[in-house]
Amino acid sequence: MTDTHAANKHDTHSTANHNSAGHVPGIAGRRVVVTGAAGGIGTAISAALTAAGAHVRRWDRQATADILGVDVTDRTQVTDAWHTEERRSGPIDLVVNAAGILSDDWDACMAVNAGGVRNVLDVATAAMVPRRRGSIVVISSNAGATPRTGMAAYAASKAAATSYARSVGLRVAPSGVRVNIVSPGSTDTAMLRGMWTSADDREATLVGSPDQYRLGIPLQRLADPADIADSVLFLASDAARHITLHDLRVDGGATLDM
Numbered sequence: 001m002t003d004t005h006a007a008n009k010h011d012t013h014s015t016a017n018h019n020s021a022g023h024v025p026g027i028a029g030r031r032v033v034v035t036g037a038a039g040g041i042g043t044a045i046s047a048a049l050t051a052a053g054a055h056v057r058r059w060d061r062q063a064t065a066d067i068l069g070v071d072v073t074d075r076t077q078v079t080d081a082w083h084t085e086e087r088r089s090g091p092i093d094l095v096v097n098a099a100g101i102l103s104d105d106w107d108a109c110m111a112v113n114a115g116g117v118r119n120v121l122d123v124a125t126a127a128m129v130p131r132r133r134g135s136i137v138v139i140s141s142n143a144g145a146t147p148r149t150g151m152a153a154y155a156a157s158k159a160a161a162t163s164y165a166r167s168v169g170l171r172v173a174p175s176g177v178r179v180n181i182v183s184p185g186s187t188d189t190a191m192l193r194g195m196w197t198s199a200d201d202r203e204a205t206l207v208g209s210p211d212q213y214r215l216g217i218p219l220q221r222l223a224d225p226a227d228i229a230d231s232v233l234f235l236a237s238d239a240a241r242h243i244t245l246h247d248l249r250v251d252g253g254a255t256l257d258m
Contacts, residue, residue: 026238028053031092033085035059035072035120036099041139041184044225045096048233054094057085061099072099072116075123082123091131094236095124098139106153113157114164121168121179129175135236138165139228140183140247142255148214158183162247169245178244180235184228185251186217219252 032049036042037058049056059081063069070081085092097120101112117138128134143151144158162181169179231250234240249255 024052024233024237024239026241027094027233027236030054030094031085031089032056032094032096032236033059033082033092033124034096034098035070035116036097036139037067038062038064039098039100040225041228042096042098044229045098045139045232048226048229049094049096049236052233052237055089057089057092059099072097072119073111075119078119078123082127086127092124092127093134095120095134095136096139096232096236097121097136100139100141100158102154104150104153106156109153109157110160113154114160117161118164121165125168125172125177125179128177129172132176134177135240136165136169136177136179137232137235138162138179138181139232140165140181142183142185142249142251144183145247146215146255166245166247173244178235178240180240180244181247182228182231182235183247183249183251184223185249185254186222215254217252217254221252223250223252 027049032054034042034046034049034056037046038060042058042060046056046058058067059070059072060067061069061071068081068085071077082092097117099112099116099120101108103109121136121138124134124136128136138161140162141154141158143155144160144162147155162183165179165181169177172179228250231248235243235246235248
């Protein structure tokens with residue numbers, strides 16, 4: 001799943017020191033929008049891009065001093081925010097859609113995880129295609145490709161987001177616009193912690209739950225948000241200039257070859 005929890009004894013790095021952003025080509029000086037920027041993964045992505053020299057504009061549903069309030073489920077808000085950013089700072093070069101929720105509510109999941117991706121992709125590609133440049137990374141989830149009990153609405157919404165991103169990416173590829181997906185597994189964020197009810201849940205995440213048809217994590221560690229951010233940084237950068245429509249699983253082997 002997209003956002004998740006706690007580092008463990010196998011970790012040899014942390015969000016603070018796990019970053020080679022300065023060595024990634026084609027990021028410095030670029031104008032970037034990150035949605036879902038207040039979340040654990042969105043925060044790490046914003047920090048990595050900033051460290052690499054990008055000019056990052058952070059969007060999230062609730063505005064703060066350094067975050068623009070944008071509800072990605074509202075096409076008008078997304079469109080207005082996009083035009084505001086471009087009038088203020090110039091053409092947006094890169095977009096990372098990290099906005100997402102984990103819920104059993106079908107309508108809520110579809111509105112944010114699938115509808116939000118649709119809105120952001122449609123608005124971004126409409127601007128990027130005429131310029132014949134741009135890179136977009138959608139944060140999906142390994143749950144979108146691997147079914148498990150108790151996560152039907154979330155998994156379906158992430159599957160829809162992944163499929164939509166790849167289809168749009170195919171359409172805009174002749175214009176030089178790249179669209180890629182990063183699909184995290186269990187990651188050390190508040191979203192995963194919010195699902196846990198006891199200390200045993202962390203170990204259960206690592207070893208898997210046969211009764212829920214949930215695979216464990218072969219690397220026996222939860223991802224740090226920086227692991228996701230580094231993957232995004234690569235796909236957004238010129239180092240990945242010949243990669244598009246790719247769905248990169250960052251889950252410690254949890255979904256194997258599925």
